[in-house]
Amino acid sequence: MKLSLLTLVSLAIALACASSTFSQTTTRLGATPTEMRMDQIVRSYTAANAFMGVVSVSEGDHVLLDKGYGSADLEWNIPNAPDVKFRLGSLTKQFTVALILLLQEDGKLDIRNPVSKYLLDAPQTWQKVTLADLMGNTSGIPDFTNFKEFKAWGMSPHTVEEELEFFKNKPLDFEPGSKWAYSSSNFEILGAVIEKVTGRTYGDQLQERIFGPLEMKNTGLDMDGLILAKRAQGYRPGKSGLISVRSLSMSVPWAAGSMYSTTEDLLKWEHALFSGKLLNKDSLKLMLTPGKGSYGLGVYVFAKKSGITIVTHAGAIAGFKTSLTYVPDERIAIAVLSNVEGEATNSITDQLLTEALKQ
Structure with a gap:
């Protein structure tokens, strides 16, 4: 696999987004040579105190790697494992x-259609913004997470209406459809459209249309105060070791970033999505057709002249860094979930992809 392809994956992951405890690892007997090589790749990052989390790699129905590394919770000495839940x-x-x-x-x-067809109180600046613009990050609506007041504002819970009010009167960064710029604001608006059209909550729709049918039993929409069994605690590197990270209110990232899941459930999602079990062919084609910024709808899509296409995205939220990558032609899925802030997930994904493509 050419380095240029892996560099693109790193770029996509980057855009989205000190102790022995790192060495704890779940293991099983009978590891294959591929699993051992992949395991060694991840262990090199745990040995450098650069990664804690869970990594799963599969090729079709065949699991190549499915292991936890380090601690899910340092205070309670709970190890990471494939059934541990991470914020995504x-x-x-x-x-x-x-x-x-x-x-x-x-x-x-x-x-x-323009978003104003579904949200009647949409501001004048959104009149030319279509739902497709929102999904493809070509709306021109500024990313509310970049506002200087966001850090303080985001620590308190907010309703959907309050969230939209936070950025709805800001001027557009560019004419809708003319450019590309990553913006979480787009997906908050889409969440509001989902609720308006269905008359149900965004979380209910996720459960009824996706999590339930795909049997993603360890996946959901996180909420403030939610007691969740086997939940990973988020950390960031400090001067003398890892530091627990105080989260923003989970009402804030919402349809742009409030989900939790496990690597097992994410691989279910990937294989179901790309096998046509969820979306029809036309919808999947829309999602995976790259537009401006090598972005499809909700995912980055890199199509190479060699015929290999890589679909990828990353996540970053207080104390967590995540990535999810799929190679449709090879049916390779890679999920890397970390409960430590940092860029190790980028490199781990790159190297695991290289190893998986050797199969």
């Missing part, structure tokens, strides 16, 4: 897109 951050966005496409299949909306 922006991996949530592709699920929001899938809901919109399912509603289009139902005839309840058309992504070519």
